[in-house]
Amino acid sequence: xxxxxxxxxxxxxxxxxxxxxxxxxxxxxxxxxxxxxxxxxxxxxxxxxxxxxxxxxxxxxxxxxxxxxxxxxxxxxxxxxxxxxxxxxxxxxxxxxxxxxxxxxxxxxxxxxxxxxxxxxxxxxxxxxxxxxxxxxxxxxxxxxxxxxxxxxxxxxxxxxxxxxxxxxxxxxxxxxxxxxxxxxxx
Amino acid sequence: xxxxxxxxxxxxxxxxxxxxxxxxxxxxxxxxxxxxxxxxxxxxxxxxxxxxxxxxxxxxxxxxxxxxxxxxxxxxxxxxxxxxxxxxxxxxxxxxxxxxxxxxxxxxxxxxxxxxxxxxxxxxxxxxxxxxxxxxxxxxxxxxxxxxxxxxxxxxxxxxxxxxxxxxxxxxxxxxxxxxxxxxxxx
DNA sequence: TTCTTAGTGTGACATATCTCACTTTATAAT
DNA sequence: ATTATAAAGTGAGATATGTCACACTAAGAA
Numbered sequence: 001x002x003x004x005x006x007x008x009x010x011x012x013x014x015x016x017x018x019x020x021x022x023x024x025x026x027x028x029x030x031x032x033x034x035x036x037x038x039x040x041x042x043x044x045x046x047x048x049x050x051x052x053x054x055x056x057x058x059x060x061x062x063x064x065x066x067x068x069x070x071x072x073x074x075x076x077x078x079x080x081x082x083x084x085x086x087x088x089x090x091x092x093x094x095x096x097x098x099x100x101x102x103x104x105x106x107x108x109x110x111x112x113x114x115x116x117x118x119x120x121x122x123x124x125x126x127x128x129x130x131x132x133x134x135x136x137x138x139x140x141x142x143x144x145x146x147x148x149x150x151x152x153x154x155x156x157x158x159x160x161x162x163x164x165x166x167x168x169x170x171x172x173x174x175x176x177x178x179x180x181x182x183x184x185x186x187x
Numbered sequence: 188x189x190x191x192x193x194x195x196x197x198x199x200x201x202x203x204x205x206x207x208x209x210x211x212x213x214x215x216x217x218x219x220x221x222x223x224x225x226x227x228x229x230x231x232x233x234x235x236x237x238x239x240x241x242x243x244x245x246x247x248x249x250x251x252x253x254x255x256x257x258x259x260x261x262x263x264x265x266x267x268x269x270x271x272x273x274x275x276x277x278x279x280x281x282x283x284x285x286x287x288x289x290x291x292x293x294x295x296x297x298x299x300x301x302x303x304x305x306x307x308x309x310x311x312x313x314x315x316x317x318x319x320x321x322x323x324x325x326x327x328x329x330x331x332x333x334x335x336x337x338x339x340x341x342x343x344x345x346x347x348x349x350x351x352x353x354x355x356x357x358x359x360x361x362x363x364x365x366x367x368x369x370x371x372x373x374x
Numbered sequence: 375t376t377c378t379t380a381g382t383g384t385g386a387c388a389t390a391t392c393t394c395a396c397t398t399t400a401t402a403a404t
Numbered sequence: 405a406t407t408a409t410a411a412a413g414t415g416a417g418a419t420a421t422g423t424c425a426c427a428c429t430a431a432g433a434a
Binding site for chain 1: 316319
Binding site for chain 3: 167168169179180183184
């Protein structure tokens with residue numbers, strides 16, 4: 001379990017054994033079953049999560065009750081309702097298991113201790129945040145430049161594994177088209 | 188000039204006079220006229236920019252030559268083609284003045300020195316990156332949940348000053364609709 | 375197996391948005 | 405003041421996508 005975390009961090013900053021041991025003290029492991037919620041809209045957000053295995057969806061529900069998938073989180077991804085997490089306010093999104101999932105949990109308090117106690121980890125989170133920002137800017141560009149079919153093809157190319165694991169109706173919700181339209185596109 | 192930068196940073200981390208003096212040595216000031224380019228697609232990205240005054244647009248041009256505004260940057264915003272900047276690769280977006288603009292310029296090298304030399308600044312950039320990510324995630328949600336009219340109204344509410352300063356044809360490009368459609372929406 | 379539920383495909387029509395062509399109105403330059 | 409240029413508005417038809425209704429298939433539970 002912990003190996004995965006170490007590998008992941010060391011892609012960005014190398015750690016000594018002692019340092020990694022220190023890092024580990026800040027995380028707890030949790031396991032969830034398909035359909036369980038890690039975060040519920042309207043409630044507090046205690047943790048940010050690092051996914052060891054499984055698959056999560058981050059969902060925003062609009063006024064009309066329609067669900068929209070803001071992002072999927074698979075192995076090696078960090079996920080949370082980050083605004084609610086950093087500002088300790090109510091969640092505006094829910095985080096739910098699409099598959100049975102194992103995660104490392106990080107309290108905001110421990111996140112801060114980690115950054116204070118080990119500058120390398122602050123460096124690590126900075127790089128993660130920067131590339132997270134870039135990734136979501138790319139998704140915006142994809143919206144601006146492409147129609148539903150092209151966006152679907154881009155997703156196919158970029159995350160072929162996702163397409164195997166997720167029902168198409170969920171992919172539609174992520175791509176921002178109706179499931180009927182997506183169905184017609186793929187045929 | 189420098190006051191603006193100091194105020195901006197101190198919203199997140201307090202600085203002593205010495206520390207701020209150290210910070211300043213990493214920046215250079217530049218002035219640009221309307222229509223000038225700070226970054227050109229296909230070229231190297233030397234700097235990230237902090238906007239003192241004026242207005243910039245970050246533009247992605249698609250295969251068909253159509254321009255899409257990825258973001259506007261006004262006073263107190265940081266802007267660049269961050270992927271190209273961090274990875275020192277060719278720009279895939281251009282950055283152009285919508286108005287005469289004054290910026291502080293930060294070389295990647297100096298960005299790194301700043302983070303290494305003063306942990307507070309790394310903290311500052313981390314917070315900026317985190318909230319930048321959150322902001323662009325919100326824009327994605329706005330796309331997923333709203334039609335053109337609603338997105339326009341959200342923008343109006345959220346950045347009323349922008350609407351005064353930019354021609355509607357540019358706003359259309361930012362909102363991802365044709366200028367004709369936007370024109371019909373506002374009437 | 376049999377039943378139930380989740381996922382998928384498809385037809386018909388409604389709606390949003392785009393595109394192209396043209397006019398009108400501002401704004402800047404001489 | 406006059407002319408050029410940028411911005412904005414509008415009509416008409418084309419296209420993309422949404423919605424609703426229904427049929428079909430696959431997969432899990434009894």
